[in-house]
Amino acid sequence: xxxxxxxxxxxxxxxxxxxKITKAMEMIxxxxxxxxxxxxxxxxxxxxxxxxxxxxxxxxxxDKHPLTTEAEAPTRAAVLLLSSDRGLAGAFNSNAIKGAExxxxxxxxxxxxxxxxxxxxxxxxxxxxxxxxISGQWTGFTDAPSYAxxxxxxxxxxxxxxxxxxxxxxxxxxIVYTEFISMMTQxxxxxxxxxxxxxxxxxxxxxxxxxxxxxxxxxxxxxxxxPSAEDVLDALLPRYVESRIYNALLQSAAxxxxxxxxxxxxxxxxAGDLINALTRSAxxxxxxxxxxxxxxxxxxxxxxxxxxxxxxx
Numbered sequence: 001x002x003x004x005x006x007x008x009x010x011x012x013x014x015x016x017x018x019x020k021i022t023k024a025m026e027m028i029x030x031x032x033x034x035x036x037x038x039x040x041x042x043x044x045x046x047x048x049x050x051x052x053x054x055x056x057x058x059x060x061x062x063d064k065h066p067l068t069t070e071a072e073a074p075t076r077a078a079v080l081l082l083s084s085d086r087g088l089a090g091a092f093n094s095n096a097i098k099g100a101e102x103x104x105x106x107x108x109x110x111x112x113x114x115x116x117x118x119x120x121x122x123x124x125x126x127x128x129x130x131x132x133x134i135s136g137q138w139t140g141f142t143d144a145p146s147y148a149x150x151x152x153x154x155x156x157x158x159x160x161x162x163x164x165x166x167x168x169x170x171x172x173x174x175i176v177y178t179e180f181i182s183m184m185t186q187x188x189x190x191x192x193x194x195x196x197x198x199x200x201x202x203x204x205x206x207x208x209x210x211x212x213x214x215x216x217x218x219x220x221x222x223x224x225x226x227p228s229a230e231d232v233l234d235a236l237l238p239r240y241v242e243s244r245i246y247n248a249l250l251q252s253a254a255x256x257x258x259x260x261x262x263x264x265x266x267x268x269x270x271a272g273d274l275i276n277a278l279t280r281s282a283x284x285x286x287x288x289x290x291x292x293x294x295x296x297x298x299x300x301x302x303x304x305x306x307x308x309x310x311x312x313x
Contacts, residue, residue: 005289008282012275019271025088026264029257032143033183036254040180040247047247054196054240057225057232070195074171077107078115078135078160080153080245082177082252083123084142092178092186092259093122096252099188100176107174115160115170119153119249135160145253150246157245158238161194171195173241177248178255184262186255193244194237 081100083093100123104114117136118124124137136156141149163169173194178186225232 005282005285008278008285012278012282015271015274015278019268019275022264022267022271026261026268029261029264033254033257033261036144036250036257037180040250040254043243043247043250047243050236050240050243051196054233054236057229057236058196071171075112076115076165076170077112077172077174078117078157078170079104079107080117080157080173080175081119081123082142082175082248083118083120083126084252084256085121085139086143086256087122088263089256089259090263092256093120093126095188096176096178097123097126099190103174103176103190107172112172117153117157142249142256143253145246145249147242147246150242150249153249154238154242154245158241175245175248177252180251180254180258183258186258193241196240 079100081096083096087093100116104116107114115135116127116133118127118134119138120142121139124134124139127134136153138149138153157173160168160170161173165171172192174190174192176188176190179189180186
């Protein structure tokens, strides 16, 4: 076997092994994305209804609660970025990071100082490499987040927004995550968690009612709060932040698995194309070797025939 043919054989063997790995990763991601999608579907109604409950309390409260009232001149904001612990997911992490950087620049242009909190090793590595300050970081659960993880993340964020800005607190809390739209579509998006925008929630309720065929101008029900609306808000708002973060974690996990599945399928298809190209090249090299061997045999035979003819004379 010639040297060129051996090179092709080794490359085909290597690419075939890689193809088996990417195919296995594609199948694993496909099974995980289904489970993650079910969790997203199960958690979204709770987060939506809890948001409406908080809105109802805030609307019915006589006094403005500090967590639902926008500061007159906000000076500090917190941005929570949700990335993943692992790569091999195409542009999943880069899109989320770009979204966080775009939001950070927008807030800074408004004159606000930004504290960045990051979930996932990829986002942390990106900021550490550029020597950017990280106010809080969490890793180790991005593939399968739990409500306890969301609660752990929410605790310092709630504490920060309850503090006065002079003591290191923030006026606003934003989150950047990848929304799971479908198996083929995932979009990095950002939203403000606190202060809660009552107008946006009311507008969302109106759209939902119109889509369901209900009356969009229906009046909200009236509530009596015990012991007070402010105490109810104090109890509901941490749950609101935790549920929204948990839903965003699940959305990001489902999006990451879908992105991994898509990336691994592309890698598997590319490996198959490369194997076919290498196989054709190997066949051509083998054919060239066979042709050369035949030519050498024919040439040797002719040389022997000429030598024999000369000795007979």
